[in-house]
Amino acid sequence: MGSTLLQFFHLSIIPSFLLSLLLSSSYANVSYQKLPPPENPNFVQEQLILNPFKTTLNQGLTCGQLIVSRGFKYERHFVTTEDGYILQLYRIINPYAQAARGRNLKPILVLHGGFTSCSSFMINGPGGHIKEWVNGKPPHDTSKSLAFALANGEFDVWLGNVRGTRYSNHTRLDPYKETFDTIAAYCWEANLRPGQKVFHKTYHEFWNYTFVEMGKYDVTAMVDYIIDETGFERIFYIGYSQGTMAIFTLLAKQPQFACKLNLNINVTPIAFIGDLKGIASVIPRSLLLTEIGSQYSGPLFPFLQELDAILSILCTNDAVKPICFEIYNYLFGPDREMVSPDQIKVLFSQVDQMSLKNFLHYIQSFKYDQIREFDYGPKTNLEVYGSEESPKFPFENVPAHNLVIISALNDYFAPPVSVQKLRNILPDRPFIDHVVTWPLWSHTDILLADEAFEYMHSVIIDIIRVHGEDIQVSPEIRGKNISTSTHDS
Known part of the structure; x- marks a missing residue:
């Protein structure tokens, strides 16, 4: 473990005083002996580094480990998109619910935001353990984590992961080849010299995507797969942050796909993003980042496992924890009453990958x-889109008959002015338009807030229970052909 940690510090050129800070600090080691080993090999390195320093069970766990840690079971499904990406779907199995309802549990696809995976819906603890049903009725559960609150109810919960995350791969493209071949100080292949770069076309093709492809290919493939597996004609969709961007861009071009969604629930809806606040608002002013990005095609974080481990360890340290907390607050929106500083180390341990193109x-x-x-510049735009400017997505095409938007007043990424622009462009009023009543509710409170159930999860569950069966397919889109994506189990 020590040599691996030192190797990372050497490669990332982190100042040596940080290493001294880590190794000189005391940590309350957490027992994780009852958990199975990571089912995802992309977490092995992170857990080797992180486990000796862990103070909270949820730090650095895989989706499967998080599910098992609460007493649930799970199925892991592999969905292949039309363009060849292999995506992992986690289906949470609640034996009590299955015994009571059989195959009548309502299927729900929950899709994560940017820089995260499906694990983000399971890290708000403690709590979230499986509860027994009594007389065929679901228990009264107030879990802080959305996935477990749904799984303890009468819902068949499917947690999606998009392309680029550690839960994705490809039928023919290698997402990792370039990363290992260009390490400066260590040779991972016998025929490479230190510092030598070998470019692999398949590597660059893998990372050539943005959230548009997530909607066009990933969401469609996952929805179709769940419909085929469960036998339901329509399912419920819950998208968060980037998950709303994916579904909005999809429905703007293919509004008929809404026929497959009982309710299209969008938490922190993003279709307009020019009024963001906080730290992120200064990023567009940096031309250097765009120039560097145009010269590189690949993942945003080449050493993700080590990065997650180090960030989590740093934010566990009592001296650094307040700094982590303030960075978090000014990035997403401050809510110091709802979110504990101890949650930040868990969130940072679950940061996931995306392509640089997606970030751009x-x-x-x-x-x-x-x-x-995506804006390629006037010349390439003309070739790709037929115009020198990249075209706007026609959000006026997004069906509103089954659309639910849930927004907040203190969300730095989806502030009220941006959400209002979305309302203004939609063809009709959303079926449900809910604004969280807590005035300080921020962008990531759905993932980390102490009262996430009261202000968010209970709202979502009530909407599904009360209105989910009442939705009728809009006459404007009924009967249109719906394009489908291929998938494998």
């Missing part, structure tokens, strides 16, 4: 406000 598309969206297609 974020930056472009900050500039243009209304989300557009």
Whole structure:
């Protein structure tokens, strides 16, 4: 473990005083002996580094480990998109619910935001353990984690993971080859010299995507797969942050796909992003980042496992923890009453991968406000889109008959002015338009807030229970052909 940690510090050129800070601090080691080993090999290195320093069970766990830690079981499904990406779907199994309802549990696809995976919906603890049903009725559960609150109810919970995360791969493209071949100080292949770069076309193709492809290919493949597996004609969709960007861009181009969604629930809805606040608002002003990004095609974080471990360990340290907490607050929106500083180390241990192109598309969206297609520059835009400017997504096409938007007043990434722009462009009023009543509710409170159930999860569950069966397919889109994506189990 020590040599691995030192190797990372050497590669990332982290000052030596930070290493001294880590190794000189005392940590309350957490027992994780009852957990199975990580089912995802992309977490092995992170857990080797992080486990000796852990103070909270949820730090650095895989989706499968998080599910098992609460007493649930799970199925891992592999979905292949039309363009060849292999995505992992986690289906939470609640034996009590299955015994009571059989195959009648309502299927729900929950899709995460940027820089995260499905684990983000299971890290708000303690709590979230499986509860027994009594007389065929679901228990009264107030779990802080959305996934477990749903799983303890009458819902068949499917947790999605998009392309680029540690829960994705490809039928023919290698997402990791370039990373290992360009390490400066260590040779991982016998025929490479230190510092030598070997470019692999398949590597760059893998990372050539943004949230647009997530909607066009990933969401469609996952929804179709769940419909085929469960036998339901329609399912419920819960998208958070980037998960709303994916579904909005999909429905703007394919509004008929809404026929497959009983309710389309969007938490912190993002279709306009020019009015963001906090630390992120200064990013678009940096031209250097865009220039560097245009010269590189690949993952945003080449050493993700080590990065997550170090960030989590640093934010566990009593001297550094307040700094981590303030950075978090000014990034997402301060809510110091709802979110504990101890939660930040857990969140940082679950930071996941994305492509640099996707990140640059974020930056472009900050500039243009209304989300557009990726901007390649006038010449390439003309070849790709037929115009020198990248076209706006026609959000006026997004069906509103089954659309639920849940927003907040203190959300730095989806502030009220941006949400209002979305309302203004929709063809009709959303079926439900809910604003969280807590005035300080911020962008990530759904993941970390102490009272997440009261202000968010209970609202979502009530909406599904009360209105989920009443939705009728809009006459404007009924009967249209719906394109489907291929998938494998």
